Amino acid sequence: MEILTSLADLKKALPTPERRQRPLALVPTMGALHDGHRALVRKALEEGGEVVASVFVNPLQFGPQEDFDRYPRTREEDIRLLEATGASWAFFPDAAELVGDSSGFTISHPVAGLYCGAHRPGHFSGVLFIVSKLFHLTRPDRAYFGKKDRQQLFLIDRMVREFAFPVDVRGVDTVREEDGLAMSSRNRYLDPEERQHAPELYRLLTIARERYAPRNHADRLDLASLLVGDMKERGFRPEYVVFVHPETFLPLSAEDPPETPAILITAAWLGKTRLIDNIDIPAFHG
């Protein structure tokens, strides 16, 4: 595996689209890698790609009060894991060179201001900015993102579609710990007691999915409120709990018949750690 740190390195190392023997697969990450990230690399390899993984803690997607400074940075271990998983290139860009002074641009979309975007103003603009820049610099045939960050995946997919980026965006199922907790670099912030308790979040989502049998929209809202109550009772501080439409990512409304499939999305704090998760709710046929 080749380690690249400058844009010049990247340009020299990556085959241009005309010279590729295999599709080039980009796996963007913020490092502190775990098995969720490795699943993205594995999937890209299984699907015949040659992998370039980027590791960059993107300052543009963090709010001023957020955890940019303490976000875990584990470069040597990241290199080891990427190499062991089969990536061909690991790109560790220099922040000044990658971001430049371009942070004045914003990219907006109605969904970017909802849910995580409502609680982290500017977050998705920062994500979309850096992801588009990585697309332009690497010119991948495919790019892999995790379904754990479902709103992010939706927005990247929409951006690629609407701006006609020549890249195929592929989503990868959430990798979980044995107890159900979605793997996340931020899980390292949990103390041992919180870590034991954290899987409750996903358990509550699975219970909500089992209970999902709406006769009308009010039933959906009741179920969401019930879930908020259960989360609070168990010590979480929920930011949002919403049933969204898989196609539009907008909240399901009274216009959507009971059988409409949904994604139940949530973010909640446990102590000082912000957790996100989501679950697919299949079409309901009462």
Ligand SMILES: Nc1ncnc2c1ncn2[C@@H]1O[C@H](COP(=O)(O)OP(=O)(O)OP(=O)(O)O)[C@@H](O)[C@H]1O
């Ligand atoms: N458990 C997981 N399963 C599948 N994909 C994942 C998982 N966790 C992260 N990813 C994906 O890996 C990519 C890089 O994510 P990132 O480096 O932010 O990791 P993270 O664990 O989500 O970190 P954070 O704690 O900041 O949310 C994203 O596409 C993300 O959706």
Ligand SMILES: CC(C)(CO)[C@@H](O)C(=O)[O-]
């Ligand atoms: C896609 C991403 C690497 C952009 O910085 C980041 O948001 C992430 O790790 O999910």
Ligand code: BAL
């Ligand atoms: N995994 C999403 C990156 C972030 O929370 O900033």
